[in-house]
Amino acid sequence: xxxxxxxxxxxxxxxxxxxxxxxxxxxxxxxxxxxxxxxxxxxxxxxxxxxxxxxxxxxxxxxxxxxxxxxxxxxxxxxxxxxxxxxxxxxxxxxxxxxxxxxxxxxxxxxxxxxxxxxxxxxxxxxxxxxxxxxxxxxxxxxxxxxxxxxxxxxxxxxxxxxxxxxxxxxxxxxxxxxxxxxxxxxxxxxxxxxxxxxxxxxxxxxxxxxxxxxxxxxxxxxxxxxxxxxxxxxxxxxxxxxxxxxxxxxxxxxxxxxxxxxxxxxxxxxxxxxxxxxx
Amino acid sequence: xxxxxxxxxxxxxxxxxxxxxxxxxxxxxxxxxxxxxxxxxxxxxxxxxxxxxxxxxxxxxxxxxxxxxxxxxxxxxxxxxxxxxxxxxxxxxxxxxxxxxxxxxxxxxxxxxxxxxxxxxxxxxxxxxxxxxxxxxxxxxxxxxxxxxxxxxxxxxxxxxxxxxxxxxxxxxxxxxxxxxxxxxxxxxxxxxxxxxxxxxxxxxxxxxxxxxxxxxxxxxxxxxxxxxxxxxxxxxxxxxxxxxxxxxxxxxxxxxxxxxxxxxxxxxxxxxxxxxxxxxxxxxxxxxxxxxxxxxxxxxxxxxxxxxxxxxxxxxxxxxxxxxxxxxxxxxxxxxxxxxxxxxxxxxxxxxxxxxxxxxxxxxxxxxxxxxxxxxxxxxxxxxxxxxxxxxxxxxxxxxxxxxxxxxxxxxxxxxxxxxxxxxxxxxxxxxxxxxxxxxxxxxxxxxxxxxxxxxxxxxxxxxxxxxxxxxxxxxxxxxxxxxxxxxxxxxxxxxxxxxxxxxxxxxxxxxxxxxxxxxxxxxxxxxxxxxxxxxxxxxxxxxxxxxxxxxxxxxxxxxxxxxxxxxxxxxxxxxxxxxxxxxxxxxxxxxxxxxxxxxxxxxxxxxxxxxxxxxxxxxxxxxxxxxxxxxxxxxxxxxxxxxxxxxxxxxxxxxxxxxxxxxxx
Numbered sequence: 001x002x003x004x005x006x007x008x009x010x011x012x013x014x015x016x017x018x019x020x021x022x023x024x025x026x027x028x029x030x031x032x033x034x035x036x037x038x039x040x041x042x043x044x045x046x047x048x049x050x051x052x053x054x055x056x057x058x059x060x061x062x063x064x065x066x067x068x069x070x071x072x073x074x075x076x077x078x079x080x081x082x083x084x085x086x087x088x089x090x091x092x093x094x095x096x097x098x099x100x101x102x103x104x105x106x107x108x109x110x111x112x113x114x115x116x117x118x119x120x121x122x123x124x125x126x127x128x129x130x131x132x133x134x135x136x137x138x139x140x141x142x143x144x145x146x147x148x149x150x151x152x153x154x155x156x157x158x159x160x161x162x163x164x165x166x167x168x169x170x171x172x173x174x175x176x177x178x179x180x181x182x183x184x185x186x187x188x189x190x191x192x193x194x195x196x197x198x199x200x201x202x203x204x205x206x207x208x209x210x211x212x213x214x215x216x217x218x219x220x221x222x223x224x225x226x227x228x229x230x231x232x233x234x235x236x237x238x239x240x241x242x243x244x245x246x247x248x249x250x251x252x253x254x255x256x257x258x259x260x261x262x263x264x265x266x267x268x269x270x271x272x273x274x275x276x277x278x279x280x
Numbered sequence: 281x282x283x284x285x286x287x288x289x290x291x292x293x294x295x296x297x298x299x300x301x302x303x304x305x306x307x308x309x310x311x312x313x314x315x316x317x318x319x320x321x322x323x324x325x326x327x328x329x330x331x332x333x334x335x336x337x338x339x340x341x342x343x344x345x346x347x348x349x350x351x352x353x354x355x356x357x358x359x360x361x362x363x364x365x366x367x368x369x370x371x372x373x374x375x376x377x378x379x380x381x382x383x384x385x386x387x388x389x390x391x392x393x394x395x396x397x398x399x400x401x402x403x404x405x406x407x408x409x410x411x412x413x414x415x416x417x418x419x420x421x422x423x424x425x426x427x428x429x430x431x432x433x434x435x436x437x438x439x440x441x442x443x444x445x446x447x448x449x450x451x452x453x454x455x456x457x458x459x460x461x462x463x464x465x466x467x468x469x470x471x472x473x474x475x476x477x478x479x480x481x482x483x484x485x486x487x488x489x490x491x492x493x494x495x496x497x498x499x500x501x502x503x504x505x506x507x508x509x510x511x512x513x514x515x516x517x518x519x520x521x522x523x524x525x526x527x528x529x530x531x532x533x534x535x536x537x538x539x540x541x542x543x544x545x546x547x548x549x550x551x552x553x554x555x556x557x558x559x560x561x562x563x564x565x566x567x568x569x570x571x572x573x574x575x576x577x578x579x580x581x582x583x584x585x586x587x588x589x590x591x592x593x594x595x596x597x598x599x600x601x602x603x604x605x606x607x608x609x610x611x612x613x614x615x616x617x618x619x620x621x622x623x624x625x626x627x628x629x630x631x632x633x634x635x636x637x638x639x640x641x642x643x644x645x646x647x648x649x650x651x652x653x654x655x656x657x658x659x660x661x662x663x664x665x666x667x668x669x670x671x672x673x674x675x676x677x678x679x680x681x682x683x684x685x686x687x688x689x690x691x692x693x694x695x696x697x698x699x700x701x702x703x704x705x706x707x708x709x710x711x712x713x714x715x716x717x718x719x720x721x722x723x724x725x726x727x728x729x730x731x732x733x734x735x736x737x738x739x740x741x742x743x744x745x746x747x748x749x750x751x752x753x754x755x756x757x758x759x760x761x762x763x764x765x766x767x768x769x770x771x772x773x774x775x776x777x778x779x780x781x782x783x784x785x786x787x788x789x790x791x792x793x794x795x796x797x798x799x800x801x802x803x804x805x806x807x808x809x810x811x812x813x814x815x816x817x818x819x820x821x822x823x824x825x826x827x828x829x830x831x832x833x834x835x836x837x838x839x840x841x842x843x844x845x846x847x848x849x850x851x852x853x854x855x856x857x858x859x860x861x862x863x864x865x866x867x868x869x870x871x872x873x874x875x876x877x878x879x880x881x882x883x884x885x886x887x888x889x890x891x892x893x894x895x896x897x898x899x900x901x902x903x904x905x906x907x908x909x910x911x912x913x914x915x916x917x918x919x920x921x922x923x924x925x926x927x928x929x930x931x932x933x934x935x936x937x938x939x940x941x942x943x944x945x946x947x
Contacts, residue, residue, distance in 0.1 A: 164622030164742075182628075184744030184751075212746070 002032040003122070004071035004114075006062055008042055008081040014234075015078075015226035017270020021255035022077050022119065024264050028134065029127050033075070036066050042081040045193045056098065057105045059088035063116075064108035073115045075122050077255075079150040079225035082118045083158070089116060090157050118151060119224050119255060120168045121160065127258070131175050136263030138177025141280050143257070144218035145169035145180055146209065147187050148228040163187070169254060173222055176261040183216040185209045190231040199235065203242035206231045210239060210247050219280055221251045229253065233275050250278040282313030282407045285341040286399060287332055289323035289348035291378055296321075298382040300392040304347065307396045311403050315339050324354050329361040336365035343406040347375040347399050368411035370856070370930055375402040397943055404942035408935045412856040417909040419505035420605035421847040422447065426497055426786070429457020430829055431821025431836040432610035433479050438840030439608075440488035444847050447602050448483060449511055450493045452541075454559035455480055457612055461542060463642035463650070465829060466692040467723035473558060473645065480560040494565055496782075498599060500790045503886070503909035504816030505605045505852050515595040517552075517566035522590035525562040529582035529591065530554060538570050540647075544637040546655055547647035552582045556645060566593075606816050606843040609800060610836060611786060613822035616671050616679075616775040624670070624743045624773060630656040631750060632743060632771045635689055642696045652700050654770040661704065661769030664697055665752045666690045667740045668710040671776035679776045681797070683826045686774035687714045691724045693772060694733040706733045707766055709740050709754050717828070736764065743771055777826030791885060792817055799825050810839040814884065815854075815912065818842050857930040858911035859886075859918065861904045866894065872903035872925035878917035879904065886910035887917060 003026075011019040026033050040061055041047075048055035062085060066074045076082040092099040092112045103110040117125070147166045155163040164187060170180035188209055191202030209232065213221055223229050232239075233251040240246055251274065252260075259269040271278045286308040290296035301319040309317035316339050322328050323346060335341060344367065346358045351374040359369035375398040385391040421444050425436045428450030436448045448455070460480075462472035483489055498510040533550035540549040542556045549555070551571040554564045572579040573593060583591040615636050619627030631654045633641075644650040654661050668690055672683040687710070694706040713735070715721040727733045738755040745751070749767040756762045779798035780786075787794045792812040793801040800823050803811040810818050818839035821832035846852065861872050869892050879887045890905040904926065906917075917926050918933070927933055 162622055165626055184742075184746070188742075212744075215746070 002034050002071060004036050004066040004069055004074040005033050006036045006039055006042075006066065006074055006076050006081060006085070008039075008076070008078040009044075010078050010080075010226035010230075014230060017273040018077060018226055018229070018253045018255065020268065020270040021253055021259050022075075024259050024268055025123075025127065025255050025262070028259075028262055028264070029130060031122075031126055034069060034071070036062060036074070037069065038065060042078075042084040044080055044084070048084075053101075053105070055084075056088045056091055057102050059085045060092065060102040060110060061106040061108070063089065063112060063114055064103070064106050064110050067111050067114050068108060071114065073117055075117050075119065077119045077224070078227075079118065079148060080227060082116065083150040085116050087157050089114075118160065120151070120172070123172055123254070123258070124168060128172065128175065131172075131258075135176065135261050137261055139173075139257060139261050141178055141219040142181050142217050143173050143178040143220050143222050144183050144213035144216065145173055145186065145222045146213070146228060146232075148223070148225045149187060149189050149192070150227075151224060152187060169222060169224065172254065173257065176257055178220075178222075178257070181213070181216045181218045183212055183218065185212040190228045192227050192231070195227070195231050195235060199238050200242065202231050202235055203238040206235060207239045207243040207245075210249060211243065211245070214247065214249055218249065220257075220278075221249060222254050222257055223251055224254045236276050248276065250274065250276050250280065252278060282343055283315045283339060283341050284313050284343040284345065284403055284406060285332070285335045285339065286311075286314055286317040286403065287323055287328075287335075287344070287346045287348075288317070288319035288399075289328070289346065289377070290319065290321045291349055291382075292322065295348070295377050295382040298385060298387040298391055299377060299395045303392055304377075304395050304399060308345075308399050308403070311400055313343075313407055314403060315341065323348050324357055329357070332358065332361050333365040336362065336367050341367065342371060343409060344372040345375055345399060345402045345406055346372065347377045347395065347402075349378040350374075350376050350380075370412040371406065371409050373402045373406045373409070375399045401939040401942045404938040405935045408932070408938050409930070412929055414853040415856050415858065415908045416851045416853055417503070417505050419847060419850060419852050420507075420603045421445070421850075422602065422604045423606045423608060423843050423847075424449065424507070424509050424602065424604040425608045425610060427457070427610035427612055427821075427823070428452075428455030428483075428491075428493065429610060429612045429821065429832075430459040430476060430479075431612065431823075431832045432457070432608070433476075433483050434833045434836035435608045435610055435820045435840045435843075436483055436489050437479065437486065438837050439843050440486050442840075442844045442847075444488065444844065446486075446489045447509070447511070447604065448489055448491050449495050449497060450491070451496050452555065453494050453516070453553075453565040454555050454561070455483060455491065455493060456556075456558075456560065458636070459829060460556065460558070461544070461636060461643070462639045463644070463646070464692060464696060466688045467717070467719040469692070469695070471644075473643075477558045477560075480558070484560045491561070492600065493561060495600075497786065497789060500607065503907060505846070506909060507604045507607060507816065509602045509604055509607070511600045511602065513598040513600055515568070515597050516563075517568070517571075517591065517593055517595050518564060519590045519592050520561070520563055522588045523563045523586075524588050524590075525554070525564075526587065527554060527564070528587065529585050530564055532581050532585040534579065534581060535570055535572055538567070543640045543647050544634065546633075546637055546640050558645075566591075606818065606846050607790060608818045608820050608836075608839050608843060609786070609790070609792065609812075609823050610820040610839075611780050611783060611823045613777050613826055614780050616778055618773055618775065620671060620677075620775065621773065623741065624667070624771070625745070629743065629745055629750060629771075630654075631661075631769065632773060635686065635693065635772060635774045638693050638772045639689075642693065642700075650700075652697055659769065660701055662701070663705045663766065663768045663770075664694075664707070665740075665750075665766055665768040665771045666694055666706065666708045666774065667752075667771065668708060668774045669739070670773035672774075673711060677776075679778070679797070681825070682714060683774070683777035684714070685777065685826055685828045688717070688720055688723070688828065690772075690774050691715075691727040691733070695727045695731050698731040698733060706731075707752075707768075708733060708735045709738055709752075710735060711737070711739065717830075738764070777822065780823065783823065790814070790817055791883075799823065810835055810842055813912070815910075816846065854908070855913070857913040857928060858908055859906045859913065859915070859926050859928055861906060862925050862927070866900075869901050870903045870925060871923050872901075872921075873923055874902040874904065875922065876904070877920045877922065878926060881916045881920040883914065883916060884910050884912050886912070
C-alpha cells in the first residue's frame, strides 16, 4: 500500500519548503505516496484547549480518511500534527466507546490500525538503508540536531527515541557526512505557538537554543518541525534584538539536509525560502 | 459417635450487637452430634476458656466449635484450652462470626441465619477431623549469613554471641558493605568507619564466626533446620595463610588505573588490591578480569615482589559445603547511577555525581582525603546543588517508592560541605522532607537554620553544561512555581536506592519471594518483618527495602533473635497442617500415579517422587512424597492432583465437602 502523507496547514503555507524537500527525497528513493484527500486541520494547540471531543475528532477524521484510501502507514512531517494524531490514536485504542463516538462524528468507519510515522521514522525505515550509495555531496559541517518538544514527548504516547536526549536525527545527520555536536538544548522549548502572541518569550527561548548550539560549535541547526523552524529562522531579527547578539547560523530541515547531500538543487529543496540564508 | 460442644462468643458487643447469639446457641444445640451449646460474653477470657475446659471434661466432648473472631486472632488460644482439657487441639475449629458476619452485615434475621450456617458448617467439619500431632524436625544449630555489611555483621555477632556457629559469606574482598564507604553518619555526624571497623574486627576474631570473603552462594537445598549450602569461594590468587597483608604487591602492580569500586569510581586501584586500608580481612585479592597475567599471560610482578611468597596465580575457585539450620539474607542494596537520568545528562557530566560518590569525596579515606573537590578538575565547588528524589517516588521512572534515606543524607552532605567550604553555597531541591526518626527532624532544621543550606521545594527538570558550569533548571513551588536556574559547580543526585544487582538470582536460589523491584518480601508487612515465606530464611537490612543504619541494625538483631529462637531446641515443632500423599495397603499402596504435576506446582520444592518398595525391597510404584519440613500447607498441589491423592491435613477434601454439604442440605 502506498504511504499516505498528511501535510497539515504549515507545510502548505509558511513551511512549504519542508513539504517540497519531503517530496524530493520520497521521489529520489522511489517511495510511492499519496496525499490524504480532503484533509482537515489537526486541531493544533487550539482545539485541545477548548473542546476535548473536537480535539480528538479532527485527528480521527484524518486517520479515517487515510484508512479509507487504503493506506496502512501515514507520514506526518509536522511534529505538532504528528503529536496530535498519535495522541488521538492512543486515546481511541484505550477507549473503544470514544472510538465509536468519534467514528460517528466523522461519519466514517475507523479501524485506527494505521501506523502514524514522523519524518525521522520514515527516513530510518525506508531511506537510511539506501542512503550511503546515493550521497553525492557529503555535508561538511557541524550540525546541532534540534528535536524540539513535540517530536519525542510525551514518551509513553509517541514511543519514539529517548525523551530527553534523542539520537535518531544525530545518526542520520552523521550518515550525511555532517558532525552532530553534543549539546544541551535538543529538546528545549522554542516558544512554539507564542510566536504570534508573545514574541518576547519566543525570542528569549529560541535565543537560548541558538546560543547553546553556537557555543557547542554548531554551524547549522537541523530541525524536523515547522514551528521550531519558524521561531528559529523567521524570528531571527527579534532574537537578535532580545539577546543583543548576531547569529548567522542557518536552520535547515532534515529533509533539506538529506537533499543537499544527495546533490539536489537548492531551489527544489526550497532552501531559498529561508530568512537566514543557507550558505554552507 | 460425635460429642461436639459449640461455644458462641458475644465478643463484648462486637458480635452480639448484630447477631442473636442466644438463638445461634439454641439452634446449634439441635444440630446432629452437638451435645453441648452455650453463649458467653468473652469466650477468650479466663472464665470463658474455663467454660470450654469444664464442658470438655464434663461431657467428654470429642470435638469443639468456637464461634468467635477470626481464627488468625484466637485459634491458638482456644486450641490450647482444648489441649489443657485433654482434647487434641486439632479437634477444635473456629467459626468466624465477627469478621465474616457481625462486622460486615446489618443486624437482622439473615445475619443471624448466616452465623448459624457457619456454625453448622464447622460442626460438620469437626466431625471429620482427626487428631493431629505436631511435626518434629531436627535442627542444625549453625547459621548462614549472606552479606557482610552492617546488617550481616550485626546478625552474625548476635547469633555467635548466643553460642551458635555462624558462616558469614561476603561477595567482595572485604566485609563492611556500604557503611564502610560512608563519611559521617546522621544525625550525630559520627564517623562511619570509627563505629563500624571495631565490629568488622570483632567478626573476624570471633571464635564462633567463620568468615568467607570473595565468595558467593552457589546453591541452597533442604529446609528449615536442615539446609545444605554450597559456597563458591572465588580464587583470590593468594595463599591467605602465608600473606602478611604487607601490601607491597599492591605498590608494585603496574595496572594502576582501574576504577576503584570502594571509591565509587572516583579513585583508582591496582589489579592486586586491598579495597581500603581498614579492610577485613586485610589481605589482597587479584582481580582476574584486570590483571595483566590473566588477560595477557605475562607480568607476575606481584609474585616476584611478595616477600612471603604468598602469590598463587594457579589458584582455582573452591566449592565449600556447610550444613546449616537457618539463613539470614543481608545482601543490602545499591544506588542508581547518574547514567539513569537522561534529563541530568545521562551520566556524561563528570561533576554530576551520586550521593554515594559524595560520601567518598567527604570521607577522610576517600580520593580527595576528605576535601570536597569536584571530579572534573579538582576545584573546590563554590556552588553545589543536591537533588532529592532522583528517581525515587517517580512512577515515570518505574520507581514509585521513597528511598527513605536520602532526605537525611542530603541534609548531612549539605552540612558537611558547609563545614568544609565555609563561603560555599549549598542548595537542596526537594519534594518533601521526610525526617521521621529520633533527632532526625532536628538534624534537618540544623542544616537549614544553622548551616544556611538553601532548601527549595521543587523538582529539577534539567541539568546542562554551559561554560564550565552546570545549569540546574528547576522551579520553586513555594514561590508560585517560579522557574529557577542555578549555575552550579557540582551537582549531587540522591539517586534511588535499588536492589543489589544479583538480588533476583539469589532469591531464586534460596526460594524466597521478592517484589517487582527485586527487594525481598517479608512474610507479613507488620507482624513478620524479618521472616520470609520460606521457613528458616530471615531478612536483615536493605535487601528488604532501603533503610538506614539504625533500622538495619535493629532488623539484623531481630533476624538473629529469630535464628537463636529456632536454635533453642534440638528439634523443631511445626503445625501439622501440611500436604500428605495417601498411602494404603497393598496391592494399591497409594492412588498416586507419580505424574509429578505436584512436584512442579509446589512453590517450596517440598515434593519429590520416591520409590515405594514391597517387603522384599522391590520397587512397586513411584509416587509423590511431601517433605514435612518444607511443606507450608498452601494446598497448590491439592488443586493440581488429578487423582486426588494429596490432601492437606486438617483441611482434607472430605472435610471441605462436609462443610459445603452442610450448607447445601440446609436449603
